[in-house]
Amino acid sequence: MNELIISIFSNLIKVNEYLTKTSNDSNFKIQNEFRIRSLKNALRTIKNLSTDIKDIKELDGISGIGKGIKDRINEIIKTKKLKELDELCKNIDCLNLNKINIKDELLNIVGVGEIFVNKLLNIYKITSVKEFIDLVQNKKIKVSSTIELGIKYYNKLKFNIPRQEITKTLDYLETEISKIDDSIIIQICGSYRRQKLTSNDIDLLVTIPTILEEDKNLEKDIIQKIVKKLHDNNFLLDDITPQATDKYMGFIKYAKFPVRRIDIRFIPFLSWYPAILYFTGSKDLNLMMRNKAKKLGYKLNEYGIFKGSKNILVESEEEIFNLLEIKYLEPQERNF
Incomplete structure (x- = not known):
């Protein structure tokens, strides 16, 4: 339910930002800025919840969740939609709103950045992710090898990673990496370590207590051994960084789970706790x-x-x- 609430609130914010930007009414602009700020605060709070919302009473006493926000969330829980958003969408230029949504969708492709997206929208007049992918595959638009991988796995990377899946993946990584050197310590950070229900990707830190300070040759050797081991096990599918040094980025497939993004960084032990933080x-x-x-x-x-x-x-x-x-x-x- 949290993901649906987050999606609807995100769209509600986008619509209100668009209405504010295109309005000539200064009073409306001021009032809507307050509304947007309230929605953004609520969205941030919902994103940071560690449990799935099933009943509106679970939000009692939570800072940033007032009556208006609660009423919206309650409607989403009961109807799976928000009438306020539907009504607003009837009264705006859908082409411009779609452009905002397409931009966000394009930015979800691994390797695609803000400058490139603006080029796609303004020069190539891209109207959908599918259109962009078709143009790349037909060699009408030249992209980097990283974006090619992003396109390859786009449909498989649309959904966040459940916490239980990351825990099982971590167990596997601990077992396999210890076979390389049992003094290696690993830690998955990000929202997973903050006990969130889902994460966007897997951010793995690696250290060895005897390597106190930066040593690029040793770090490169350890990361390359880990990458080789995980490739040999068919855990790693594709490399974003084929010549990994102290950092590796790529795509994984573990057991029955979908393809996921992973970053692996070696951290000298002197930097271990600051890096974890x-x-x-x-x-x-x-x-x-x-x-x-x-x-x-x-x-x-x-x-x-x-x-x-x-x-x-x-x-x-x-x-x-x-x-x-x-x-x-x-x-x-x-x-x-």
Whole structure:
């Protein structure tokens, strides 16, 4: 149910943004900006929920979910649609709204970026993902090898990855990677570590406690051994980064599950906990912590927490929170 609510709220925001942009009524623009902000706050809250909404009462007491938002969600739960959105769509230029939606769909293709999408829409006048794919396959539009892979797996990558699937994939990876070197430690980060129900892709961090600092040759050797092992097992299907160094990007297929995107990064152990913190997120938490670090005379990023040029060795994420005088948050508490 959460995915349907998220989809409808996303479209409601797009419609209201379009109406605001095209209106000449300054009062309407101001009022609609408040409405959009409220919808975006609610959407962010819903995206960060760790359980599926089945009853509107489950939202009682949650910040950012007022009566108007609850009424909309309740209608979606009961009818699987939102009359407000349907009515608005009757009164706008559907061609322009479709253009917004097509842009979002094109950006979902692996390798496709904002500049290229604008070129597709404004120069090639693309009206659908299918039209774009047909033009590429008929060699009317030249694209990178990464976009070719994105097209190849587009229909298989449309849906988010359920948490249970990632857990089973992690178990498999732990077993297979330990056969290469049992001192290797791995961790899946992102929304999975924040206990979310679904994730867009799999973000795997790899380290070895004896490799404290950056050593490109060692890192490349370990990543290449992992990639070879997973290719030999037919777990890896296609490589976005065929010449992997300390980072690999590609496509996987495990057991009966669909094709998924995976990133594998080697992290020197001195950077391990800062990297876990960074790649776990959320983005808003990372920004808040970086700003607090700056105020206290530190620099915080995925490579470490620095005092001047010195990278401070920390043995847990909690140590970083303590250094920055911030109350420690468990991963599932970082969804904001």
